[in-house]
Amino acid sequence: MDGRFVAYYRVSTEKQDVDCAAQRLAVETWLNGGHHELIGEFTEVETGKNNGRPRLDEALALCRKRKATLVIAKLDRLSRNLAFIANLMESRVKFVACDMPHAKDFELHIRASLAQEEARMISDRTKAALQAKKAMGTPWVSKKSGRLVERLGAPNPSVGAAVSLAARKNAADEFAGKMLPIIDAIRARGITTLAGIADELTRQKWPTARDAESWSMMAVSNILKRTRSK
Secondary structure, three states: OOEEEEEEEEEOOOOHHHHHHHHHHHHHHHHOOOOEEEEEEEEEEOOOOOOOOHHHHHHHHHHHHHOOEEEEOOHHHOOOOHHHHHHHHOOOOOEEEOOOOOOOHHHHHHHHHHHHHHHHHHHHHHHHHHHHHHHOOEEEEOOOOOOEEEEEOOOOHHHHHHHHHHHHHHHHHHHHHHHHHHHHHHHHOOOOOHHHHHHHHHHOOOOOOOOOOOOOHHHHHHHHHHHHOO
16 A cells, blocks of 8 residues: 555444454554555544544544545444444545455445444344343343342243244344345346355455355345345
8 A cells, every 4th residue: 555544443442452453453454565654543442323533533633634544444443323424435534444445435335324224233133132031031130240130021931932033033134125235236237146146245245144254145045035025
């Protein structure tokens, strides 16, 4: 890589050291070679839900002053909020994500939209899991004392199983709906076989429903069947 770069890392308080080290390694690996100059590094300890980022503001200010490019390990380290990413894209600062350095604005918008949807799905799954635990009367153990604090709801295995099944079905439907536009875009390029689509999804590093890196023809077929039935 050539030019000036400013690195930005965002970490959570729970896994700060490990996560920050992984992001720094990704940036250093991507910058390896060329005639680049890393003129600054900024680390933010903040949840992705909070758009107030003083350290990011400092990094952007340095980029503007030195005509540098902001570099991040992954797009979701900036935010899982589509509007937040879109506003940054419209600013006067160039930025690049190491996991997708050649992505155009269109793909960045899609990725940001999917990240936002994934955040919503995680929230929904968490709520559904809590409802299932309540239905089954799951014990709640305090993280501080390790003691049983209370029981969430009254035991009802049949109700709990139904809630869990519905939650899994909703999650599968949402994932299929999220991936269909990506598959349609691949098919529009003339790649229409299940094997070809699976290979392209793997090449583009889209995670599967089980967060695997490699797609199978069956996984693609399941998405098409699920979305076709809607």
